[in-house]
Structure formats: C-alpha cells, structure tokens
Amino acid sequence: SRRHSVNRPPTPDVRDDDDDRPKKPSLLEIVNIKLIESGEKERLMELVRERLVECGWKDEMGALCRAVVKKNGRENVTVDDLVRAITPKGRASIPDSVKAELLQRIQTFLVSVAH
Amino acid sequence: MFVVDLQLSSDIFRDLLDSIVVDVASESHRIARLGLDRNLDLEEEELRLSAEARARASDPSHSGEANGKYIVDIFGQSHPAIANEIFDCMNCGRSIMAGRFAPHLEKCMGKGRKARLKATRSTTAAQNRYTRGSPLSTQTPYSNSTSMNRSSNGSSAIAGDDYSNGNLEEP
Numbered sequence: 263s264r265r266h267s268v269n270r271p272p273t274p275d276v277r278d279d280d281d282d283r284p285k286k287p288s289l290l291e292i293v294n295i296k297l298i299e300s301g302e303k304e305r306l307m308e309l310v311r312e313r314l315v316e317c318g319w320k321d322e323m324g325a326l327c328r329a330v331v332k333k334n335g336r337e338n339v340t341v342d343d344l345v346r347a348i349t350p351k352g353r354a355s356i357p358d359s360v361k362a363e364l365l366q367r368i369q370t371f372l373v374s375v376a377h
Numbered sequence: 378m379f380v381v382d383l384q385l386s387s388d389i390f391r392d393l394l395d396s397i398v399v400d401v402a403s404e405s406h407r408i409a410r411l412g413l414d415r416n417l418d419l420e421e422e423e424l425r426l427s428a429e430a431r432a433r434a435s436d437p438s439h440s441g442e443a444n445g446k447y448i449v450d451i452f453g454q455s456h457p458a459i460a461n462e463i464f465d466c467m468n469c470g471r472s473i474m475a476g477r478f479a480p481h482l483e484k485c486m487g488k489g490r491k492a493r494l495k496a497t498r499s500t501t502a503a504q505n506r507y508t509r510g511s512p513l514s515t516q517t518p519y520s521n522s523t524s525m526n527r528s529s530n531g532s533s534a535i536a537g538d539d540y541s542n543g544n545l546e547e548p
Binding site: 270272273289290293294297303306307310311314320323324327328331336337339340341344345347348349352353356361364365368369372 | 382383385386387388389390391392393394395396397398399400401402403404405406409410412414
C-alpha cells in the first residue's frame with residue numbers, strides 16, 4: 263500500500279549536528295539497509311500494525327487526531343500537527359507485551375545479520 | 378561482529394513506531410480533509426433514523442398495507458384508487474377528473490364511436506364522399522388503428538363497439 267512509510271528516514275532525535283565532517287554510515291543506517299533489503303522491515307511493520315490495532319492503540323490515536331482536527335479546524339490541520347500531537351502519547355502507550363515481542367524479533371534479526 | 382546492542386534494537390523499534398504514527402496521522406488527516414468523519418456520523422444517524430422508521434412502520438396502531446382499509450405510502454398519505462383532482466380538458470374545455478382523463482381523451486379526440494360520428498357529421502358532404510370516416514382516420518392508409526379498420530366498413534355501419542370502462546361521456 264502506498265501509505266506504508268517503510269522507507270521513511272528515522273525521526274531525528276535532538277542531536278549535536280555541528281560537526282561538518284562527513285559521517286561514516288552509522289550502525290543504525292547499516293542495519294536499516296539490511297532490514298529493508300531482507301524484507302524484515304516490512305514484516306515487522308505488519309506485525310506492529312496488527313498488534314497495535316488489536317490492543318486499541320490505533321483507535322486511541324485516531325481519537326486524539328480527531329480532537330486535534332476539532333481544535334485546529336478541519337481545513338487547517340496538517341499531517342505534522344497530527345504527528346506532533348500523537349507521538350508522545352503514542353510512544354508512551356505501547357503495551358509492554360507488544361514492545362517485548364517486537365524487541366525480541368529485532369534482536370533475533372540483529373543476531374542473524376551479524377553472522 | 379558486534380554484541381547485540383539493546384540501544385540499537387530500541388532505536389529500530391522507535392523507528393518502526395514513528396512510521397506507524399505517521400501512517401495513522403496521515404490517515405486521520407485524509408479523513409478529516411475529505412470530510413469522511415462527517416459521513417461516518419451521518420451514516421450512523423441515518424441507520425438510527427431508518428431503524429426508528431421501521432419500528433414505526435411495523436407498529437400495529439398505524440394503518441398499513443396489511444392492516445386497515447387504505448394503503449399508506451412512506452409519507453403516511455393514503456390515496457384513493459382513482460385520482461380525483463379535477464381540471465379542464467384542453468381539447469373540449471370540460472371539467473374532467475384526473476383519473477378519468479385518459480378515457481375521456483380517447484373519446485374527445487376521436488377514437489370513440491360518438492366522437493368519430495360527431496367529426497364526420499361536422500364535415501361537408503363532399504368531403505364525406507372521399508374520406509370515409511373521421512378526418513383523423515385518413516392520416517395513413519397503412520395505419521393499424523382501430524378507427525381506420527372500422528371506417529373501411531362505412532362510418533354508419535359500426536356495430537359492437539364495446540367500452541371496457543363503464544361511463545360514456547356524451548359530447
């Protein structure tokens with residue numbers, strides 16, 4: 263589906279980016295490439311999506327979005343508004359079981375590419 | 378070769394989550410901008426209203442098709458079997474009931490026996506010699522209209538006309 267942002271670059275945390283020297287690809291970037299090339303990233307995305315729908319997380323985020331739309335006005339709201347509004351709550355309200363399952367999968371993958 | 382880094386797997390998980398958040402936000406944005414959330418509410422409202430209407434319709438205290446004498450339509454109106462609005466015929470000027478207008482027009486405009494006789498009588502004798510029957514029946518020699526068939530027998534020799542509806546209107 264076109265909406266899946268498999269290849270979206272990682273949301274940057276606040277980082278000290280004052281250095282001008284050319285950066286070697288970070289470990290994260292290397293791993294990301296491996297994730298995408300192997301198709302594991304797509305599988306992980308599907309898994310997370312499924313889990314987050316099951317536990318009602320997606321509906322909660324949808325409700326949050328509707329609240330933002332109501333506040334800002336339907337014509338004025340941007341995707342960025344919505345992303346900024348739901349990211350903190352979204353990250354915080356992931357069920358522990360879902361997080362654990364995903365971390366397990368990721369670590370298994372990391373082990374497999376390390377060899 | 379590296380030791381499995383917990384921070385790394387956390388970062389990867391966070392990236393996945395951010396992508397999903399963008400998807401959810403994008404979907405909600407689309408729904409909001411297209412006004413589809415309005416439609417969702419409307420649909421629920423319509424479903425509710427139609428369910429209420431159904432309950433009312435099946436309520437035995439209302440007269441419907443199964444109960445009571447009159448047939449009731451969806452607006453709750455009942456109509457008589459024959460339309461009873463009255464207006465003036467644009468051909469002869471008489472006051473006619475709407476439900477009886479079609480048979481009236483048939484006679485008024487020349488399909489019926491009396492109308493044809495009347496039209497025949499009103500033309501000159503010379504015309505009668507060349508056109509058998511009413512002026513209307515001479516339009517096409519090949520027409521299959523009943524008036525044409527009948528006039529071939531002579532305008533005065535028509536027998537056995539039967540009208541399926543009872544009331545003859547005398548011109």
